[in-house]
Amino acid sequence: MGHVSDVLFLDDDEDLRATFADLVRTIFERECHGIRSYGDLLDLGERALHCGVAILDINLGPQVPSGLDAYGWLRKHGFDGRIVFLTGHAASHPLVVEAKRLGDAEVVGKPVSLDTLTSMLEDQRPAEQHAVT
Amino acid sequence: MTTVPAYRSQSSQYSWRGALIACGLNTVGLSMDALMFRHLPAMPIWPSVTSAAAGVALGILLLVRRRRPTMRLSTTVFLINNAFILFALWMTSGAFAAAPGTWIPFQANKIGALAASVLSPDLATGLIVISGFVGMAVIRYGTFPVDLQQRLPMGEPWVIFIYAVFALAMLGYRVHSVALSRRMLRVRTESIATQRLARTFLALRDFTNTPLQTIELAAKVVRKRCPETVPLLDRIDRSIDRLYRLNHAFSVYESQIQWTDKDVSPDPSVVVDR
Secondary structure (H helix, E strand, C coil): CCCCCCEEEECCCHHHHHHHHHHHHHHCCCCEEEECCHHHHHHHCHHHHCCCEEEEECCCCCCCCCHHHHHHHHHHCCCCCEEEEEECCCCCCHHHHHHHHCCCCEEEECCCCHHHHHHHHHHCCCCCCCECC | CCCCCHHHHHHHHHHHHHHHHHHHHHHHHHHHHHHHCCCCCCCCCHHHHHHHHHHHHHHHHHHHCCCCCCHHHHHHHHHHHHHHHHHHHHHHHHHHHHCCCCCCCCHHHHHHHHHHHHHCCCHHHHHHHHHHHHHHHHHHHHHCCHHHHHHCCCCCCCCHHHHHHHHHHHHHHHHHHHHHHHHHHHHHHHHHHHHHHHHHHHHHHHHHHHHHHHHHHHHHHHHHHCHHHHHHHHHHHHHHHHHHHHHHHHHHHHHHCCCCHHHCCCCHHHHHCC
């Protein structure tokens, strides 16, 4: 079973996923569930819903469900933690624009600094430093 | 390989078509002249036949060069074609004027001036050919004997100047319209090229964002686990900062892109692996 201090990290890049999980465990001493796709999220099920923060990459590759679909699933199944979209795309990109319209999720552009990550995971304040504008 | 810009290629095609139509009109018009009026007294047939044959030859030359048309070729062909027509009209107009019955003077010159306004490759060529048709009529009139001059209908040959005014107005309007459409095509071509460049730069930026993020976060982990590597990691951080600045420079291209449905889930590796 997941814990409210756990972090859910969805990204299709294996190296970033593994590194992010290492970072969360090493620096923040919290558990991180790294998953690569929407399908993995469904497999994780209840454990994902009990995380305190979900960090979702918006674009998970061509012709596959995006981070927005993952957001929809989490909210639909009662996830009430903080959701942050992480994206390497332009602020004007259609998926990023759609993510910004959601209202109860933040959109942060890659690269994200350690300070911003800290604010995401500990301060529970909206990330500002690298926010996509 | 050097490629011709679309607007220049379109311009050459446009001139080529005009010159080809002019050759066709020469061939058809002068052939009909030769056939219909061959029985007129003292009517020389050979100038019309020669002009029609020249129209055929020049038309064939244009067709041979249809895949590589140039403005220069089209202009040259257009001028030579009209020179043959003017020569034929000069040679046959005396017989027309002297023939029994009423002759409407210099009809072919009037039509020729109007046709030149529509078909000429550019303004200068149009002006030359229109002046040719008008000038030939006026000079040829001056060579007629006085009794022939007096047989012409009222106002002739000066009516041709009214045609000339119409032809010049049409030529000016057409040249302006063509120039406008070329400008629009040029702007559109440049816009497409800029979009393509912007997409490539942004794809490169998107492609590098994730690896850079990975390196930066990995450096943070190592910094925590192995404090003795801090000087080395500082160098890595500074290098990453420089790469981030490069990425940031690409951001100016964001505003150049008009996103489409195809861009919803782009795959940057497609651009990088090309």
